[in-house]
Amino acid sequence: MEFALSSPALRPNLPALKVMKTFAQLGFPGRLIAVEGLDGSGKSTQIYLLKRWLELRGLKVFFSEWNSSELVKAATSKGKKMTLLTPTTFSLIHATDFADRYERQLVPLLRAGYLVLCDRFFFTAFARDIVRTCPPEWVRGLYSFAAQPDMTFFFRADLEVSLNRILDGRPELKHFEAGMDMGFSTDIYESFRIFQGRMLEQYLAMSREFSFNVIDANETVETQQAIVRKLVADRIDLPSFAIRKA
Amino acid sequence: MATPRKVRRLAPAPRTPEVVIPKLTPKRFYGEGIPGAEEEKLRGKLIVVEGADGSGRSTQIAQLVEWLEGSGHATVQVGLKRSDLVSEELDKAQEGNILSRTTLSLFYATDFADQVENIMLPALKAGFMVLADRYIYTLMARDLVRGMDEAWLKNLYGIALVPDAVFYLNITPEQLVQRNFAKNKALDYWESGMDLGLSRDMFDSFLKYQALMARQFTRLQATYGFDIVDADRSPEDVNADLRRKIESVLAGR
Numbered sequence: 001m002e003f004a005l006s007s008p009a010l011r012p013n014l015p016a017l018k019v020m021k022t023f024a025q026l027g028f029p030g031r032l033i034a035v036e037g038l039d040g041s042g043k044s045t046q047i048y049l050l051k052r053w054l055e056l057r058g059l060k061v062f063f064s065e066w067n068s069s070e071l072v073k074a075a076t077s078k079g080k081k082m083t084l085l086t087p088t089t090f091s092l093i094h095a096t097d098f099a100d101r102y103e104r105q106l107v108p109l110l111r112a113g114y115l116v117l118c119d120r121f122f123f124t125a126f127a128r129d130i131v132r133t134c135p136p137e138w139v140r141g142l143y144s145f146a147a148q149p150d151m152t153f154f155f156r157a158d159l160e161v162s163l164n165r166i167l168d169g170r171p172e173l174k175h176f177e178a179g180m181d182m183g184f185s186t187d188i189y190e191s192f193r194i195f196q197g198r199m200l201e202q203y204l205a206m207s208r209e210f211s212f213n214v215i216d217a218n219e220t221v222e223t224q225q226a227i228v229r230k231l232v233a234d235r236i237d238l239p240s241f242a243i244r245k246a
Numbered sequence: 247m248a249t250p251r252k253v254r255r256l257a258p259a260p261r262t263p264e265v266v267i268p269k270l271t272p273k274r275f276y277g278e279g280i281p282g283a284e285e286e287k288l289r290g291k292l293i294v295v296e297g298a299d300g301s302g303r304s305t306q307i308a309q310l311v312e313w314l315e316g317s318g319h320a321t322v323q324v325g326l327k328r329s330d331l332v333s334e335e336l337d338k339a340q341e342g343n344i345l346s347r348t349t350l351s352l353f354y355a356t357d358f359a360d361q362v363e364n365i366m367l368p369a370l371k372a373g374f375m376v377l378a379d380r381y382i383y384t385l386m387a388r389d390l391v392r393g394m395d396e397a398w399l400k401n402l403y404g405i406a407l408v409p410d411a412v413f414y415l416n417i418t419p420e421q422l423v424q425r426n427f428a429k430n431k432a433l434d435y436w437e438s439g440m441d442l443g444l445s446r447d448m449f450d451s452f453l454k455y456q457a458l459m460a461r462q463f464t465r466l467q468a469t470y471g472f473d474i475v476d477a478d479r480s481p482e483d484v485n486a487d488l489r490r491k492i493e494s495v496l497a498g499r
Contacts, residue, residue, distance in 0.1 A: 088280050088359045103346035135278035141401030145348050176293040
């Protein structure tokens with residue numbers, strides 16, 4: 001059902017979405033690897049371990065986090081504090097942040113032949129903004145200036161597992177993080193559960209369309225990391241990213 | 247005999263003040279719109295004044311506000327870089343000229359969206375006349391001059407309401423230079439398009455940039471069909487033109 005929503009062929013009234021290309025397809029010497037998944041799925045641990053492995057092999061690696069650009073951080077936190085943000089402005093301000101990082105950091109690094117690791121990419125926005133009632137075509141259109149990751153890992157955990165990881169460790173939930181502005185529930189924990197459940201639906205709907213490498217996040221850290229490393233080694237010519245080429 | 251005299255002495259009945267009740271016309275968005283906007287409840291009118299700096303936009307808007315309020319209509323004004331959310335940050339970023347094009351474009355769109363949701367929609371719902379000092383057309387023209395993708399811009403600004411009237415104050419770049427100097431004594435960096443590297447000479451760059459902008463506006467006019475108003479006339483003449491057109495908007499024509 002969710003496929004129908006995002007498939008342009010099934011929506012004849014809408015202009016066909018541009019097929020997004022990967023950096024490899026666009027002829028960049030660098031490669032971009034992204035991880036996606038719910039809060040508490042363990043994706044940050046996995047990309048950290050991937051980064052350590054690549055670094056220790058002496059490769060040109062750069063790590064970039066979603067939402068980390070200094071420039072719009074000020075505006076985001078101000079908006080969040082004053083709860084000024086609506087689904088539309090929330091979406092736009094994150095797109096602005098992404099564009100800033102993309103154009104000033106990611107693209108130059110990829111042109112310089114780096115392996116760029118991203119903790120979340122635009123799939124997070126696709127899932128989150130759509131759950132937050134923004135029109136799917138509009139959101140995707142906003143990000144159409146960007147290329148697709150060369151590899152995307154999706155860490156699929158049972159909803160309850162990831163919920164418990166978050167709710168056990170950090171009981172203080174933030175307003176927007178819990179989707180409290182959406183009126184799902186007046187109880188912040190219940191709201192968070194509903195929000196995360198809908199996010200998972202959106203991720204699963206995108207999984208095939210964007211060829212996610214789905215990793216079972218209920219497995220041990222080591223098992224997951226072994227699979228991730230093997231897939232990366234199979235798909236990317238790692239020796240060519242050595243800091244000093246022979 | 248006394249009666250008619252008495253009647254004559256009565257003060258003449260005050261003339262019924264003529265306040266035109268604006269006719270409700272349906273509103274729509276250019277694209278996907280804003281979630282939960284309730285377009286059918288937007289009773290007010292959205293009037294946009296476009297044109298380069300020095301074309302007389304603020305003078306015209308000030309006069310329209312006087313006239314509209316004098317005629318019994320409540321007004322509110324919006325413009326670029328006026329949102330509570332990001333206007334300061336945008337200013338700061340522009341001073342340093344550190345943003346790339348897509349980023350700057352999205353930043354402006356954020357500023358615009360914040361005003362749509364927090365000012366324009368509530369005001370239109372309450373039946374106000376919303377006067378916009380510039381609108382998405384300026385934002386689109388600036389980006390088009392800088393080589394950005396038109397389809398991308400159209401999707402982005404699908405959140406904009408279709409105005410009830412759009413006036414483009416048209417004036418040649420040469421006249422603009424004269425008016426800018428009469429007002430500011432110096433040309434503005436961005437209004438001269440200095441980021442484009444058209445010329446290292448600011449005067450030269452200003453003329454080239456404004457000509458490119460005018461060309462984009464002409465292109466956009468074909469799509470969005472706004473009223474091109476000859477702004478190389480006295481402010482009163484221009485205003486009389488605008489009022490006549492707004493009167494017919496109020497009458498729902």
